[in-house]
Amino acid sequence: MKTLLVASSLLLVLGGALAPREVFAPAQQEHAGQSKGEHTPLEERMHVMEDQLKALRRSLRDPSRVVDSLASLAKFQEAALVAKSETPRMSAKVPEGERAKFVSDYRREMLHALELSLAVERALLDGKHEEALVRFEELRNLEDPAHSKFTEEEK
Numbered sequence: 001m002k003t004l005l006v007a008s009s010l011l012l013v014l015g016g017a018l019a020p021r022e023v024f025a026p027a028q029q030e031h032a033g034q035s036k037g038e039h040t041p042l043e044e045r046m047h048v049m050e051d052q053l054k055a056l057r058r059s060l061r062d063p064s065r066v067v068d069s070l071a072s073l074a075k076f077q078e079a080a081l082v083a084k085s086e087t088p089r090m091s092a093k094v095p096e097g098e099r100a101k102f103v104s105d106y107r108r109e110m111l112h113a114l115e116l117s118l119a120v121e122r123a124l125l126d127g128k129h130e131e132a133l134v135r136f137e138e139l140r141n142l143e144d145p146a147h148s149k150f151t152e153e154e155k
């Protein structure tokens with residue numbers, strides 16, 4: 001019984017030590033062996049962001065729907081927060097010497113998106129509806145240039 005206890009606590013300790021690496025490793029392998037039609041974890045988050053921006057575009061037209069807009073912003077921010085620590089699939093194709101900069105530029109741009117979403121939120125909370133619309137447009141305008149820079153265009 002004692003041996004069993006020692007063995008199981010050892011397993012627990014080892015399990016705990018291995019867990020962080022296991023959390024990261026499978027996602028990286030997924031990226032490398034990505035087959036067409038599958039979504040990367042980053043793409044999944046981007047789809048959430050896209051859905052929430054679409055919902056926001058509608059709810060922001062109606063100042064009485066602030067509660068809906070705030071709910072969409074919260075979901076957008078949650079997805080963007082996770083997405084900013086992911087690595088774009090394209091980074092594997094970037095020359096090794098430029099990769100660290102590529103990933104940090106990606107992260108900065110995601111931070112920018114998050115910051116703009118926070119600015120929309122603050123404006124809504126302050127009752128500044130026009131300001132919220134302006135910040136929202138800035139947020140939407142990040143998408144295309146960011147995709148040109150950090151994704152591979154289908155040619």
Ligand code: HEM
Nearest residue numbers: 040042043046047049050088089106109110113143146150
């Ligand atoms: C702000 C609004 C944004 C929206 C609505 C959006 C939406 C999307 C969507 C729907 C996809 C998936 C495409 C697919 O499944 O083929 C995608 C992919 C991607 N987006 Fe965005 N995006 C936004 C902003 C950004 C920004 C600011 C960046 C960079 C900082 C970025 C970087 C990427 C990357 C790298 C991918 C490819 C995923 C991968 O490499 O695994 N996006 N985005």
